[in-house]
Amino acid sequence: MRRLLFLVAMLWLAVAASSAARAATSLPRVVHEQGRHALLVDGRPYTVLAAQLHNSSAWPAMLPGVWNDVLALHPNTLEAPVYWEQFEPARGRFDTRHVDALVEGAREHGLRLVILWFGSWKNGQMHYVPEWIKSDPARYPRVLDEHGQPVDDLSTHATSNLEADKAAFAALMAHIERIDGDRHTVIMVQVENEPGTIGTVRDHSPAAEEAFLGNVPSDLAKALGKPAGKTWTDVFGADADEQFNAYGIARYIDQVAAAGKAAYPLPMYVNTWLRYKGKHLPGNDYPSGGATWNVLDLWRASAPHIDLIGTDLYSTDYNEFTKVVGQYTRADNPPWISETGYDAGNAPYLFHVLANGGVGFSVFGVDNDPDTPERRKATQAHARNFALVDSINEQVAAAAYRGTLRASVEQRGQPKRTIELDNHWHADVSYGAPRWGDAPAELPGTPDATGHVLFVPLGADEYLVAGFDARVEFGRDHADGRRGQLLRVEEGSYVEGRWKSIRWWNGDETDYGLNFTDKPVLLKVRLGSY
Structure with missing residues (x-):
């Protein structure tokens, strides 16, 4: 009898180990190989064809009203935010109802899900941090501008800010693992939203000033092929402020991502408010320190836990759109249109993105807008693309990964x-x-x-x-x-x-x-x- 129980126990352990191995193998992940890239879902290359909700549409009470608009686009993936202020209304107390509703809704409608973490940043500002952080700037300090005045961003040079975001994000990822670790409805997570600083080029808080006057970290200097033992101004000249701010933000977000991956290692990306359309003033035209093309080398060197850098590309101009795709098509990064406008004019560029090895295309603001002729035209343009490409998703994604798509x-x-x-x-x-x-x-x-x-x-x-x-x-x-x-x-x-x-x-x-x-x-x- 004991021998039989022992054999049953060993069989159970073998089955459990096999199941764990299968789960680990099929966990969504991003692969980079010889300048080619793929998002693997269920072990196969997958092209994301996403509908993204408006910023305040992902609340459980709002979700029943969005599905018709989402499905009209024929997506295979939903992108929806999780708000830090809702997820952690009191320090250390987490409300998971919002996440549960998104996962359940995506499953019910046959969609994969990309979670967007609206944490320390949303569009270059801190509007989605919890009230207990907003109301305690002494404990959770803000960025200071060149005049010593606070702006609407958390300082990346304050450990308290970083640790709070890390704890919340890790709790989010642990919860996703609990409810979805064997289903993989959630295939990727965006860490923050269009990070960067609005209102100043860099942080001038005392801790930031001390770091700025010191030397560029030796590992960063080596990665960028810059001389070691030099200050930020010595190395970057007139661009020192923006490069310094980018480093602080990239390192902060990388540590948030690392904490999340320690709980549940899904693919993670950062989206970018772009420096394009003639815009060139950091902190004014676009958030300073985000992963714009002019600091992209620094970002890729400084944030190893970020799998992809995405582009929020709102243009219908051929030259502008294809230029940006070219800037972000790199040996260490594929094109990933993390947001584009709900416009018929940018729908054809899905094919251009895929032919450049891209992993996907996401249309923003699919729900609850007025029904106009322009809106109907945009829906038709994106829906016919999504339906057609998704019908050959396996073939398209595999060819994009091989670099043979045209x-x-x-x-x-x-x-x-x-x-x-x-x-x-x-x-x-x-x-x-x-x-x-x-x-x-x-x-x-x-x-x-x-x-x-x-x-x-x-x-x-x-x-x-x-x-x-x-x-x-x-x-x-x-x-x-x-x-x-x-x-x-x-x-x-x-x-x-x-x-x-x-x-x-x-x-x-x-x-x-x-x-x-x-x-x-x-x-x-x-x-x-x-």
């Missing part, structure tokens, strides 16, 4: 573009061509520059092609003396992971290129040579 996004005044593919192939993409027949010598482009096309390689000379308001014609360079041809074009979809064709295109559907309209269509194209 895309074309229409730029005003440039209605033609050639996309280089593999094995001597290219795709000529044109915008404004008729749906059938020869295109004019000078194409007009589409009226609102809405054309965009995605090319997802499936194997040698085989692609998934999807897009809107564009014509695609495949060509071959003949460098090997062979000519190219379309072998087959199938319209279809993936059903339970398997391709299901509904018809083959030929004749009128292929003689003048593959013509995509404003309706979502997914094609599997097989190319050949002779």
Whole structure:
């Protein structure tokens, strides 16, 4: 009998260990490999197609009214804030009802969840810290400006501020682990929101002044290739104040993230109020010390517990949008549009982000806005993209991780573009061509520059092609003396992971290129040579 009990106990321990190993293996995580990146969910690359709630919409009493607006966008992920002031209304007392409602709601509607921690910062200020912190500046000191006056930010040079945020965030992550550690509804967490300082370039409190007059930390100087044993002004000159502030904020947030990961190690990112659109004054045009492009090297060196730096990119201009994506596409960081505007004009850039190895795209403010023609147009533009991409999420995310995804996004005044593919192939993409027949010598482009096309390689000379308001014609360079041809074009979809064709295109559907309209269509194209 004892031997039987022993064997049962050993079997139980083996099963428990196996379950723990599976849970650890399938825990969402971010991987970086040879300049390529992926967010892994359930062990596979995952493209985040997110709807983000307005700032004050995530309260349990408000949530029933948001779901129709959220689901209209066809997202696979919800982004919603957790407010420090609500989560810890009294020091050391945590109210988890808000988090529970978000997790339960996401599960009920078949969505993954990204939690946004509105802690020490929200849009460069401290508006979401608890009342017990706001009302006790002696214990939880503020940033002081150059005149010694307090501004609406917690000082990163006060240990009390850091320890309070760390404790609250760790409690949040521990609770998420308790209610979701075996389900992984929550796949990622944003640490703070658009951190930085508004009203001054840097903190001038006594502790900050002492640190600023000292030397740049040796590990940071080494990481940035700067001389050691020099002051901030010696090393950074006129940019010293902003670089110093960025270091203080990055180190503060990294320690908050580390405390959270010690409780439950989900992927964590920081979002950024950008330095763009001609803005250049830190503390005025944008929060000083956030992860803007000019301090991005410092941030990546100073915050190792932050997996991604996201961009809150509110632009519909082709040059501006693609410039910012380029600034944040790095060997240590993929493009991640942590927020973009609810505007039809920025919807096509989803394809550009993915083709640059991006991990996702989040549309802000999806709920409770007035129903206007512009709003309906934006909903349609983002929803058709999200529905189409999510139908091939596994293929898209894997190709983005491999670096083989290609895309074309229409730029005003440039209605033609050639996309280089593999094995001597290219795709000529044109915008404004008729749906059938020869295109004019000078194409007009589409009226609102809405054309965009995605090319997802499936194997040698085989692609998934999807897009809107564009014509695609495949060509071959003949460098090997062979000519190219379309072998087959199938319209279809993936059903339970398997391709299901509904018809083959030929004749009128292929003689003048593959013509995509404003309706979502997914094609599997097989190319050949002779």
